[in-house]
Amino acid sequence: MTAQCTEPAAEQALVTDDRLGSEADTVYAALVAAHEGLSAHDGQRLNVRLVLLLANHIGSAAVIHEALVLARTGLEGEQRR
Amino acid sequence: MTSYSYTEYAMTLAPELSGATPGIYPVVIVGAGPIGLSAAIDLALHGVPSVVLDENNVVSVGSRAICWAKRSLEIFDRLGVAQRMLDKGVIWKVGRVYHRDREIHAFDLLPEEGHRFPAFVNLQQYYVEQYLIERCWEFPDLIDLRFLNQVTAVLPKPGAVTVRVDTPDGDYTCSAHYVLACDGARSTVRSLLGLGMLGETFEDRFLIADIEMTADFPSERRFWFEPSFHPGQSALLHKQPENIYRIDLQLGANADPERETMPEAVVPRIEKVVQGRPFALDWVSVYSFQCRRLERFLHGRVLFVGDSAHVVSPFGARGGNGGIHDVDNLCWKLAAVLQGSAGPALLESYNDERIHGADENILQSARTTRFMSPHAGAERLFRDETLALARDLPFARGLMNPGRLSTPCSLAGFPLQTPAETAVPARMAPGQPCLDAPVTGADGRPGWLLAHLGGTFRLLAVNQPAPSLPGLPVVTVGAGSDGAGSALGDPAAWVEQRYGDGLFLIRPDQHVAAHWPAHGPPASPAIVAAAWRRALGFMASKAAALVETWEYV
Numbered sequence: 001m002t003a004q005c006t007e008p009a010a011e012q013a014l015v016t017d018d019r020l021g022s023e024a025d026t027v028y029a030a031l032v033a034a035h036e037g038l039s040a041h042d043g044q045r046l047n048v049r050l051v052l053l054l055a056n057h058i059g060s061a062a063v064i065h066e067a068l069v070l071a072r073t074g075l076e077g078e079q080r081r
Numbered sequence: 082m083t084s085y086s087y088t089e090y091a092m093t094l095a096p097e098l099s100g101a102t103p104g105i106y107p108v109v110i111v112g113a114g115p116i117g118l119s120a121a122i123d124l125a126l127h128g129v130p131s132v133v134l135d136e137n138n139v140v141s142v143g144s145r146a147i148c149w150a151k152r153s154l155e156i157f158d159r160l161g162v163a164q165r166m167l168d169k170g171v172i173w174k175v176g177r178v179y180h181r182d183r184e185i186h187a188f189d190l191l192p193e194e195g196h197r198f199p200a201f202v203n204l205q206q207y208y209v210e211q212y213l214i215e216r217c218w219e220f221p222d223l224i225d226l227r228f229l230n231q232v233t234a235v236l237p238k239p240g241a242v243t244v245r246v247d248t249p250d251g252d253y254t255c256s257a258h259y260v261l262a263c264d265g266a267r268s269t270v271r272s273l274l275g276l277g278m279l280g281e282t283f284e285d286r287f288l289i290a291d292i293e294m295t296a297d298f299p300s301e302r303r304f305w306f307e308p309s310f311h312p313g314q315s316a317l318l319h320k321q322p323e324n325i326y327r328i329d330l331q332l333g334a335n336a337d338p339e340r341e342t343m344p345e346a347v348v349p350r351i352e353k354v355v356q357g358r359p360f361a362l363d364w365v366s367v368y369s370f371q372c373r374r375l376e377r378f379l380h381g382r383v384l385f386v387g388d389s390a391h392v393v394s395p396f397g398a399r400g401g402n403g404g405i406h407d408v409d410n411l412c413w414k415l416a417a418v419l420q421g422s423a424g425p426a427l428l429e430s431y432n433d434e435r436i437h438g439a440d441e442n443i444l445q446s447a448r449t450t451r452f453m454s455p456h457a458g459a460e461r462l463f464r465d466e467t468l469a470l471a472r473d474l475p476f477a478r479g480l481m482n483p484g485r486l487s488t489p490c491s492l493a494g495f496p497l498q499t500p501a502e503t504a505v506p507a508r509m510a511p512g513q514p515c516l517d518a519p520v521t522g523a524d525g526r527p528g529w530l531l532a533h534l535g536g537t538f539r540l541l542a543v544n545q546p547a548p549s550l551p552g553l554p555v556v557t558v559g560a561g562s563d564g565a566g567s568a569l570g571d572p573a574a575w576v577e578q579r580y581g582d583g584l585f586l587i588r589p590d591q592h593v594a595a596h597w598p599a600h601g602p603p604a605s606p607a608i609v610a611a612a613w614r615r616a617l618g619f620m621a622s623k624a625a626a627l628v629e630t631w632e633y634v
């Protein structure tokens with residue numbers, strides 16, 4: 001019942017090399033376009049849904065953790081509770 | 082007041098007050114809640130006498146624990162009260178989760194056959210305590226239950242602990258080699274020793290109501306996020322015996338507990354939940370919750386057990402159940418130490434193993450509570466969008482957290498367990514609690530495997546012969562007995578399927594201490610003896626070092 005990742009993904013390390021290749025511009029444009037016409041709040045909701053969908057697709061807590069660490073780098077913020 | 086009719090238990094004059102000098106007791110237990118009472122029974126089963134002191138003279142007042150998990154029932158069975166709980170309680174195993182008013186998820190907590198006890202029994206805490214008290218009375222020579230005896234001071238001294246006790250007939254002091262502080266979440270012993278709790282406190286308040294109502298609600302746990310009958314908050318509904326239902330309603334952080342417990346406030350809220358069915362209020366209270374524990378459960382000769390050591394929010398039913406696991410873990414060790422078959426170092430393993438268990442319970446309970454009461458900002462967004470996605474996408478139902486219900490923890494990796502040298506199935510790895518299975522006795526009568534394990538160390542041999550060691554009883558299942566005809570039968574091969582062929586050293590609390598699978602190197606008597614010694618704490622050098630500082634807490 002716990003939200004554990006049951007099937008370890010094929011890759012257990014975050015890939016930071018380019019995987020989108022010739023589709024990079026298309027994907028980037030799609031990410032931006034998805035927010036068109038949305039309020040800032042709904043834009044945040046969209047991002048959150050996307051994160052949840054993609055996190056499940058990745059299916060590896062280790063990879064997600066690595067991505068989180070990388071994503072947070074340089075964002076100081078206040079002290080974590 | 083609840084429909085349960087409370088007996089005021091009689092107080093007997095403490096021998097100390099009639100001039101007797103009983104000397105140093107082996108064990109004094111402070112608190113006759115479910116944990117203190119269970120500890121007294123478990124110790125008595127090991128032949129250890131105890132004095133149980135409780136400031137009150139009735140069982141638990143009002144609505145507290147109701148959900149007793151399978152593993153606790155197995156422990157309660159060893160203690161001798163599980164059958165009564167089963168007979169009286171509401172058996173369930175299915176949980177349903179609703180968002181708004183639509184069911185979006187259902188889970189089955191015991192999807193497989195071949196277990197004596199169900200996933201859960203719902204039974205009010207006052208019945209459990211009543212059964213435990215009545216069980217205590219079956220040990221008149223070993224359990225001295227003293228009601229209206231309030232502990233007001235604790236003085237740890239070398240070799241013993243002295244406690245001061247107030248009673249309506251006057252004060253007295255008595256001493257014990259060990260004191261078990263089972264005096265609950267607001268533990269007096271804890272504050273007398275100046276010990277603080279570490280962890281998280283939640284702001285949200287919850288209305289907890291028991292109502293009496295005739296309804297055909299299923300024997301299931303039903304949980305709502307943002308139902309239309311209680312907008313924007315969560316709600317939980319449980320069935321109990323005698324047409325009693327438990328309703329938990331989240332009220333938010335700003336609710337006024339005094340106002341919220343008044344019938345004018347409560348009744349309209351409940352009316353919406355039960356949709357016009359007639360009901361009577363049995364008990365109402367407003368709680369806020371914490372997930373915290375003591376840094377150590379062992380302070381010299383004072384041992385903290387149950388809520389005095391750790392508290393959790395109730396959504397995983399991990400409070401009382403976790404405390405029962407404490408008792409199961411501690412009492413055989415304390416008995417072994419008092420009876421000289423192990424050194425005090427063994428008690429240090431109680432500290433380590435149960436802190437591990439408490440941390441698991443705290444982690445799970447805190448995550449659920451956070452999911453129910455997310456902080457404003459990103460956490461709230463993640464929560465709400467998880468619920469939104471869960472309506473249509475199966476993956477998000479796993480992320481949704483309506484409560485992760487009590488299961489026992491594995492003790493793998495702690496010093497008492499001998500790591501397996503050959504790969505073994507995870508469910509039966511050293512540290513795991515034993516799984517139950519139907520067996521037939523030597524007389525051909527049907528029974529259950531767990532009834533043959535526990536209490537003392539046992540060597541379990543599945544489909545193979547067992548080495549013989551003096552003082553270590555063998556339980557043989559299936560083929561491989563020496564023809565003595567004492568083997569248990571495995572008619573539907575549940576034991577074979579769950580355990581695999583092999584040899585297992587089983588602790589008195591029914592956890593696997595060592596596992597030698599049949600496909601691995603054979604376990605000689607010397608190897609088994611070494612694992613046994615290890616499980617009695619003779620290898621734990623870290624613990625030994627700590628023991629020397631014990632007398633000076």
Ligand SMILES: Cc1cc2nc3c(=O)[nH]c(=O)nc-3n(C[C@H](O)[C@H](O)[C@H](O)COP(=O)(O)OP(=O)(O)OC[C@H]3O[C@@H](n4cnc5c(N)ncnc54)[C@H](O)[C@@H]3O)c2cc1C
Pocket residue numbers: 111112113114115116117134135136137141144145146147148149206230231232233263264265266268269270289368386387388389395398399400401402403404
């Ligand atoms: C709303 C709610 C719902 C819950 N639901 C569940 C559930 O479904 N399942 C579950 O497992 N748990 C549940 N719990 C938790 C459960 O009630 C506790 O974990 C359990 O009562 C702990 O038992 P205990 O014996 O450690 O402490 P307590 O039950 O608090 O008993 C402590 C005893 O010590 C006595 N005492 C205190 N101070 C002194 C003193 N100075 N001298 C002598 N005696 C003293 C008291 O009189 C009392 O009898 C719930 C709790 C709440 C509040």
